[in-house]
Every structure is written in C-alpha cells, then in structure tokens.
Amino acid sequence: MNRKRILRTASLGLVMLALLVGGVLGLQQLAITRAANQSTSAAQATSVYTQRFLTLYNEIKNPANGYFSSQGIPYHSVETLIVEAPDYGHETTSETFSFWIWLEATYGEVTGNWQPFINAWQTMDKYMIPAHADQPTNSGYNPSSPAQYAPESPNITDYPTQLDSSVPVGQDPLFNELQQTYGTPDIYGMPWLLDTDNWYGYGHCGDGTTKPSYINSYQRGSSESVWKTVVHPECETFTWGSNDGTGFLSLFNKPAPGGSYQQQWRYTDAPDADARTIQAAYWAYTWASAQGQASTISAQIAEAAKMGDYLRYSLFDKYFKTMGCQSPSCPAGSGKNSATYLLGWYYAWGGALPSAGNWAWRIGSSSAHQGYQNPLAAWALSNVPALEPKSPTAPSDWATSLQRQLQFYQWLQSAEGAIAGGATNSWDGHYGTPPAGDPTFYGMAYDWEPVYHDPPSNNWFGFQAWSMERLAEYYYVTGNATAKSILDKWVAWAKSVTTVNSNGTYSIPSTLNWSGQPSQNWTANSTPVPNTNLHVTVVDTTTDVGVTAALAKTLLFYAAKSGDTSSRTLAQTLLDDMWNNYSDSIGVSNPETRTDYNQFNDSVYIPSGWTGRNAQGATLNSSTTFLTERPKYTQDPNWPKVQAYLNGGPAPTFNYHRFWAQADIAMAMADVDILFPPSSSGTPTPTAT
Template sequence: MARNAVFVVTLSAASTQTVTVNYETVPDTAMPPEDFTATSGTLTFAPGQTSKTVTVPVRTSDAGQPQETFSLVLSDPVDATIADGSGLCTLPGDVVVDVYLDRFNILYTALHEPANGYFGPPSGAKARTIPYHCPETLINEAPDYGHESVSETASFWVGLEAWKGALSNDWSGYAAAWSSIEANYIPSAANQPTGAYTPGSPATYQPEGDLPSAYPTLPNTGAPVGVDPLYAELQTTYGNGRMYLMHWLIDVDGVYGYHNGDGGETGVYINNYSRGLQESSFETVTHPSWEDFSFGSAYGYLPLFNKNQPIYPEAPFKYGPQWRYTAAPDAEARVVQHAYWAHKFAAAAGSASSVATQDAKAKKMGDYLRYALFDKYYRKIGDYTEAATSDAPYDSCHYLVSWYASWGGEIPATVGAEPTWGFRIGSSEAHQGYQAPDIAYFMATGGGGYTPQSPSAGDIWLGSLYRQIEMLRWLQSPEGPIAGGVSNSWKGRYETPTDGRQTARFYGMFYTYAPVWHDPPSNNWFGFQVWGLQRSADLLLEVADKTSALAVEIRPNLEILLDRFINWTLDHATLTEGGSYSLPSTLSWVSATKVSGQTATAPNLEGVYEYLPTLDWDGTGSYAAFWSASTVPNPSLHCSVVESGVDLGVAASLSRLLIEYAEAKRRMGKFTTAIPGGSHTAQDCYTLARELLDRTWTLFKDSKGLTREEDRADYTRFADPAYVPATFSGTMPNGDAIAAGATFISIRSFMEDDPDWPQIQAYLADPTPENVPTFTYHRFWAQAEYAMACAAMHHYFGDLVGAVA
C-alpha cells in the first residue's frame, strides 16, 4: 500500500496578493530514497487562499526499521514572512498503524477460541453457533443472563466478520454469521406458522401502562387501527407470509427451561420487558415467545400482561396459545450497515461473488425492516385519533427507525394446521440512538445500488433518509448531544400531553426525553449517542467524495450534526494520568425544578422536569434557518454530564465514529482545518481515537480479550419485587413460585448456583459501599467493536505514518 507523509503549510491570514514559498525535504535519521522520496518545489497561494499541502512518499513498510525522522523546510517567501519554517515527520518504525491490524487478528482469534467461551450452546446441533452476550453468566443489563444473546450481538458479529473479509479476503466467517442469523435469530417456518393474518385489521389496540402494577391491561376492540401496507407486497416479492427480522432475545443454553415451536430447547426465543415505561430489567418476568401454556399458569404467562377470558369475563377474547416475536430495529440496521460495507470491500477486492448470497439476505432484511417505520397501530402520524386507511396507508408511516416491530399469531391446535389469526405492529416511539440514515441511503433509490426487491422500498427508504436526518437536527442540543426522541402515542395510550410539549412537535409527534424505557431513562447512556451518530458518520464517509445530487444535498446537513457533537465530545474526553481515559457515561436531559420557558410545566414519571423543544417542525418552515450551522433548532433541549468514566465498548464505538468522521473530513480536504464552532480538527479526532485504542489495549487486555473491573452497586436490585398481580399464580419451569412477593432472584433461583453469586448474596445482606460486588465482563459487542475500530484505523489511516506538520 502506498504511504505518504502529508505536510500542511498555512498562511496566518488570507492575502490580497499572490504568495509563494519554496519547500524541500531535509534528511535527518531518515534518508532518501530508502525511507522517503526527496521532494522540492514551490507553493503558490492565490489571493484568498490560506492552506496548501505537500505530499511526500515514504517507505511502504516499517518492518525491521527503527523510528526515524526527516523535515520539510520552507525558504524564499514572496509577499510573506516565515513564522515557522520547518515541519517534522516521524517514521514510526516497526509499529503504529500495522499494530492495529495485529490487534484485530488477536481479538478475532480470541473470540473464536472455544476455550474462551464466547459462543454457545456448549453442545448439541447448535453447538457454538450463537454468540453469548458475554462468556460470564451472572449479569443483568437488558439481557438478564450472560448466556443470552441479543440481536445486537449478532449485528456486531456480522461487522466483525465483514472486516475480517476486508482484511484477509476470507469471507467464510461472514457467511457463518449470516447462517446463524437465519438459523437462530430469524424464526423458522415451524417457529412462526403463518395463516389468517388480515392486513386490513393487523392488530387489536392494547393500551400501555406506566408501571408494571398497571398490568394486565384490557384490549380495546373499538379503538381505531389502520391498515398494514407492506404485507401483500412482501408476500408477492418473497413468496411467503413470514417475517424476515430477528427476534431480539435468545436463551442460548436453554437455562430457563422453555422451548421453541420446533421443540428446540437451546437457542430459545424469550422475552422480558412487556409492562410499561418503568419496568426495569430487575422487575421483569422472563417468559417464552412460544406460549403454549406449558409453563407459568394455566394460561402460561399471558395473564401477567393481558386481560382475557375466563379470568376477566369483561374481556373480548379468550386466552389462547400463541407465538410472538419482537425485533430491535437498530440491530437489523447495523446488520445491513455492515453487510453493505462487506459488499463494498468484496467488490474492491474483486470478490463480489463471495458475498452475493449475503447481499440478497441483507436487502431482504432491509425490506422487512420497513415495519419499524410505522406507527404501532397504523394510526395517522400527528393525527393519531384516526387510523390510516387503504386509500392513504402511508399516513401511518413516520419514516423513523422506531423502538421495535412485533409480530405473532395463534399456535394451531394440531401440527400443520393453519392459524386462525395473526398480528403485526410497528412502534410509535423513535429513539435518536436507533436512527440509521446510512442504511436508508444504501437502500434508497439512487442510494448506492443496495435497493431491496420490493417495488416501493427504495422510495420509502429515501423518505426515511430525509426524515431521520431532520429528526436528529430537531433534537440536537446546544451542547451537541442529541435529545431523546419522539412519539406518536404519548405514554403508549395516544394521549395528548398538557405540560407544554404539545406546542412544539415534530411532524405532529411529541418529544420524549426517554423513549419507551424509563428505568433507567433510555437516553441517559452516552453509548446511545455514539451508536446512533456512528451511523451518521458512516454515511458522511460514504458521501464525502460523491458528486451525485443526493450526496451533495445531504453532506452539509450531516456535517452540521456531527461537527457540533464532535466538538462537544472532544471537550469532554479526558486522557488521564496513568495512561487511562474518561468519557461521559451518564447524561441528563432534565431539571430538578421548573425552568420558565424551557421545561415542562409538570414533573414526569420520575418526578423531574424535562427540557422541552421550542420549535414546531413539519418540514414547511425555513430550511435555511433549520440547517444553519450557527443555530440549534431547539435551543432549550439541554444536556449535562452527570457521570464520566471508562466504558470499553463505548470507547471503541467512539473510536470508530471518530475514525470515520476524520477520514470523511480528510476526503473533503478538511482534515487539519478547524471544525466549525470550535478549535478542534478532524486530525484531533484521529489522534483521540488512537489514544483510546492504545490505552484500552495497554490497560485492559487479558488472555480472553478486553475487560475491566466494574463496581455493580445496582445489584441490590436482585432483590427487587417482580410485580405479580393477585389474580396470577404459577411457577417457572424449575418450580420457582410466580406469585405476589416474588423477586428478580426468587424466580431465577438457578442463578444462586453461579460461582459469582456469594458476593451478590453478601451485598444483599449488607448493602454498604465496602460490600459492593465487582465483576469483570467480556461483552461480545465490546470486543467486536474494538476489533472493528482497529480494522478501520488500519484501513483508512494506513498511509498516515508521520506527524502532520
């Protein structure tokens, strides 16, 4: 690979005259021609120009070479004086960029080493085909057990294998990841038997509650529900009525004791969150997705969530065996994102045929992912009291990547019989961290040649591209981070708020600081900022040097979003003494007291006052003002940092964002110029990314991968009550009682056999600071993200071997 040292020569201010200056390379310990190419010439600055670059070819390999230096020296200026006439380039010797390739390979090998335990189940037909959330078992952070797998895990695995293919042209692991997705995450025909689904009546409205104690809730057959405009087209395109989306949570080892519709007892589809905004992961009752009444109560686990007959005579339906799955759309988005880059990498290497099969699968997944762009019950966006009709079915499309999409149906009484009912729903709430404008671009008409097969898919994704970028701009705080999101169904009940947010909406949708998840608030984790905006940086990199009308149109908008966030992030990232670092970890979007003109007039469910938007936006306002880099559309959406610290996964994700942003800016010729709104440069992003990667490797690498000791004061919540209504009485498959007074651990007694349980037990008995348990976790996604960041550093900055003068 060709490598160059790039020197930037800058005037202190623009001149009205033509300025010239001579330059020449001067050897030091590095000598031409073996270390660099002797270079000389004259730079000419036309009136108004302030910056020029000099590119010097350097040795293509540092293998076996010492660190050496040479300089570029300026002389003989005309109509200017020289303030600093020498720039130094350091050839690093046997390290720097190539070390990132080494780290990728080391982590890749560690993740695939069976003894390290990253894949399960340990035996059987599916042995070691599903990546665990982490090899360790006793953990609760959405997945409530380490040997569960989430669709997020699969999405990072696809990215890891895409980069493996890019670096070695070995696509076998990439094919294996996709095979696992189809075999384990996307329910098979046996696990989603389709039948009498009616797209004209896709679901029955079920109101949501604020607290678990509000459940079970009563279905309302009289509430308006719109039409599903995707079903017929998808069935025609792909020849069946099944969904091609991933269920979000899998019990890999089958530790709970449930089973799938095909009888499988490992790789079992399960769910936990199902009861309102404030249901913590410590308050859930984990239940099977294939609900055939084998476990729980006489009617399985359904009476925890829904009021049906015969327990509730006033209900419109009887309890019946059913299956239901839920997709977390940002996982599908990340899969498609990584598949697109695999497509590009393979094509560049002349190996496009190696990924052609997976290309088709990724496009298909993107086709079905459109369900996440619709209101939960297909009601009109902004006029949610009415259902969308067959005359205008896309009135229910908000074009944003929402929190989930869900589907299910009846389990037939006999194997092979056709179900008599089914449902499909989207979600009314869209979180900023789930947005994926990059895949919208890839799959849009004219957006990179990755359009799915369905006739309408390209146009819908094109509309989504614009709407997603608009929402991120509408939600950007003056500080830089992006506020929570929007909802077409306030509190999940299509209510109209009265606390002030009703006066400033986004295409009629209400602002919410924490979409869907309030314990803890879903937008307080800095990682969601990085996850979401990494996809915006991904798109900026894709369009950085494109000349199409679409690329030219969206590029400055992406820059406006990212520039403000990048400046804030660089201001808040600290490289600490001792070789570590500190990044924001917990953010706040609220005030403890009302702030006139900025916050809600009433406290929210958590008893605090949300900062609220001031701009009502439906796309008809002034685009010039909306996209001005000097303004923020909603200046009262304030963000503050509550806590900072070390999170290895977030540091890796941030590094990847910084690398792609820096490379995009470099392609636009803005690598060393100040980012608008601050004094930082894209080169600073590259430097910080390297520091984060280097410090993580130095301090937190062990024989399995990357880990650090974590204090888990939140593990007092193992004793939290898991609300069970008085009308319910049943047992978990292992016999644990599900009844009033049950706790998280009492219905998961198998965890008490875990070797790490004694320290949690001691903490529950004496919850004092000195008893806080500590754990070291090797989260799969964090390992994969770090490896991908190293691969990106090697791939994009393999030519940057010296200091930029």
C-alpha cells in the same frame, strides 16, 4: 455502572392477539502476538492496529475463551452472571449477532477471507430467523385489521390492561407487497432475545429441552425495568405460567368482551440490530467488491436487502394510526400516512398455534429514539443496487427515511451538541395527550426519555456514540453536508467532555442529564434553528471499553472525511490507552462495580391472586423477587460475590467481556488502518472517498 442501557422496555403488550376470538466456529490459526503496552501515535506506522484487530479477533473466536455456545452461537457475554438488557449472560440478542456479522465483514476486509462472514450469516439464518414452522399461521393475517388495540401504561400495577376492539386501527400497507415480492406471508427479521443454552428451560415451543429457545421479557410499560420483568417463552403453549391454564398471557392483557386466551407464537424485532446487520452487509459488499469477491457473498447481501424490506415495519405507528395522534379515537391510517419514517423501538408479529386457529397480527412502533437511527443503512437500502430491497416501494421508503432521520437529528441536537431522546406518536403508550407546549416532529411529541424510564432511556452516553458513529460512516461515504454540520457540533461537544491524561488514563461520559426541549415544531417545510433551550450535562464518567471503542470509531470516520487531525489523534489515544490498561487473557475489559445488584432482591410485580410456575421451577406470585424468579442464579460461580453484597458487604466488581464490546474494540483497531492506511514510507495517508 458500565452500561446504562440496561433496559429494553419494549412496552409491547405483544400478547394482545392471543385474546382474539376464535458448530462452534473454529479458531482461525493466526500467528499473531499481542502488542501489549505498545502505544502508537498518528505520526507512526499503524500496522500495530491491524495486529491488535487480529489478536482480539483470535481471542473472540477461540472456543476456549467462551464467547460462543457449543452450537456456534455468540453469547451476550462470556460471563453468565450479568443483568442489563438481557437478564443473563448466556442469552443472545440480535444485537450480538449484528456485531458478529460486522466483525466478520471487517475480518474479510483485513484478510480477504469471506468464509467467516458467510458462516456468521448462515448461523443467524439458522437460529435467529424464525422458520416457517415457528411462524406457521401468517396466512391468517388480515392487513386491513393488523392488531387489536392494547393500551400501555406507565404504571406496571395497571397490568394486565384491557384489550379494546372498538379502537380504530389502520391498514398495513406492506403485507401485500411483501407477499407478492417473496411469495410467502412470513417475516424475515430477528427476534431480539434467545435463551442460548435453554437456561430458563422453556425449550422449543413447550418441549422444555431444545436449545436455543426464543424468549421475551419486557411487556408492561415504561416503568418495567429489567429487575421487574417476567421472562416467558415466545411460543405460548400454557405449559407454564398461571395455574389457571392461561400461561403468561394473563399477566399482560385481559380479553376484549367475548374473547379468550389462546395458544400462540409471537416475536419482537429490535430494529437497531437489523439495521446494524444491513450496515455491516454494506461494508462487506463494498470491501468484497474492491477485492473482486462480491460474488462470494452475493447470497448474504441479497438477504440483507430482504431484511431491509421487512425492517420497514419499524417505520410505522404501532397500530398504523396517523401522525399527531393524541387520543385512542384518532384516525386510523391508510396507505403510508401512518409512517413515522424513523426507526422505531420495535416491530412485532405473532399468531395462533395451528391447534388454536389460523390468525395472525402485526404491529409497528409509535416511539422513535435517536439512538436507534441508522442513516448509513437507510442510504444503502435506497442507493446501493445490490442492497435495494426487491419490493417496488421499498427504496423510496428508505430514501424518505434517510432524510427524516437527518432532520430528526437536527431537531434533537442540544445547544451543547449532544442528541436528545426522541419522539412518540402515542404518549404514555395509549395515545394520550402530551404536556402543553411539548414541541412536535411531523406531529410526533418530543420525549426526552422515549419508551422506558427506569433509567431514562437516553441517559446512557453509549447511545450517543452508537448513533453518531453511524452518521459519521454515512458522512464518510457520501460527504453529506447536513451530516457534517451535525457531526461538527457533536464532535466538538464529545471532545470537550472526554479526558485523556499524560499517565495513560482516560475518561468518557457515562450518564447524561437532559433539560429543556427543542425550539420548534418541525414540519416538512422547517429549517434548523438553534435549540437554545435544550441542554445536556454529564453526570458521571466511565472507562467503559465498548463505548470508548464506539466513540473512537465516530472520531475516526469523521476525521477521515473532514481532515480533522485532532479527532484522529484523540481516537488513537483512547484506543492505545484502553489497550494498554485493560487488555487481559481473553480480550479487553475494565472493572465494573455493580451497586445495582442490590436489586436481585427487588419485588417483581405479580397481581394479587395470580399464581403460577416457570420452567426453572420457581413459584410466581405476589411475593416473587427477581432472584426467586430465577433460582438457578444461586448456582452461578459468581453468585457468592452478589450474595455477600446482599448480606451487607461491598458491592461486587466484575470484569465483563460483552460480545458487542469486544467486537467494537477489534473493529475500531482495524478502522485506523482501513481509514488511514500506512503508506510505503510509514506515514498514514487518508483514504480518498
């Protein structure tokens, strides 16, 4: 399968506090023709790579190619029938927006035109950052009591779970500082999922028609794959959902004694996407400054710093409990002793609709995944004055996070060089007891599959390439010795499991398998030791174009700083082969055979006796399947291919054009010339840093 990160099982239980008592962007007309079938070695002039960037950029921005909605919002993919982290192609994720902003930053570097970067940021502001009217009751938030405890479970049949007001929760150390800094109780962060064309039909806060529409899916623990989700509106007006008038809330949680279901709004932020947006803003600022144009994008850079201020919520335990928690009764945190200082899987916030009261809640995340870390963003937020957040303690928090992330990579690096999954402060999502002998990182338990298990969350090679690409950028910018030592080992492993053939074909890892565990309990006084008992193997390989681009970028940044010419040669060979083999009329795409689409008929767990309807008109009950929950899928132009498969025919094959992948391919092409600019003689010269 193309993309193994097909789930974002946030295991949030985000509805817990509901139960409290009380313009398409115009095509840039560039006269560029596709340099198809033109392979370029590292010894030749590399202007062809910039041409490829501009060609693919043009294809992405061409309205006729279908990458953007009529409102100028980038879709997750051009194709509508696709099921992975989002369950429909014309949804939009914060990931999509972050890659768009990064793409436009690169366009600004290549052309000197920063207006598309500004336009992308303003589109994000308009559609992906909730306005005050969409988070109206934050003034009712009490940072001394951030949220009511809602246990998670690895078994989806345990849902709805019981809220428990007797479990101690810690203090939120950020709220007062943020409100004083910005003069508002509202949050500046991106909810992770948008129904771009209102395909589900929830509209804006129950109106049923407005697009785009904030929606969410994952709510029910580590076993809830995308195929088991119940998609619901982020503004819960009880218009849809249960026939008993409790909306969708009663699928996820039960009220604490004396509590009741109440109408509410709530949002889940994906920290890796916000951090990637800040990473993109760093490059935009760096490149625009070199062009003498920093003032042109100063407003966007200031907002990136602001986003980083609020992103600190992802650095804290879900219920602000102290590190090393192994029981719901473990101590509540105070000050910042509830901080993991690692980018968690989410942070979330919500509150009452004004008609239901004036209360609000916030949570962090107890689990950290290696694939979400972003040392370049942490470095920029603590070392680049234009990107340092305004809150007094924010730069020091990010400086601590930077060092903690580097240590996390060291603790998780396998004997072969790949980076293992992560760690959690809340085993099984309910502060359970980890297995005996499980090593710890600042008290957090090692977890080879943090957050979700279907499939295991760190089995997708893309998380290796994404995370190490950020580390390679950090190494390129700073020359940090720890980053280099991690990359030296990781790059050697990545090369050993990547194949390029003389006939122009290639393969990279797709699925990984993990065994063993780190060798030590890591504390503030630890130094790295070899993880001789922590191992990775490659299960299968792929030609996935997006992940190939991310791998190539990692190798390019590493080569540009280390001088390792073989990494650069491999990167350019992968880019050449990918371009020559998989270019098509609207982008770059490799065929994918989707055997997993037999799960369209899989059951979606609905408790016996719970009945209701969603905005597509589907009846929801114990007989619901993924498809019957989404009857509009049967009207999709590609549905006959899936139906034939469900009827016993061959698995369908698709050529997908995911926005993030197209953007990453384009940027990888541009990076060749940015990092190794052709000299006047046509011989590439490494950029001095």
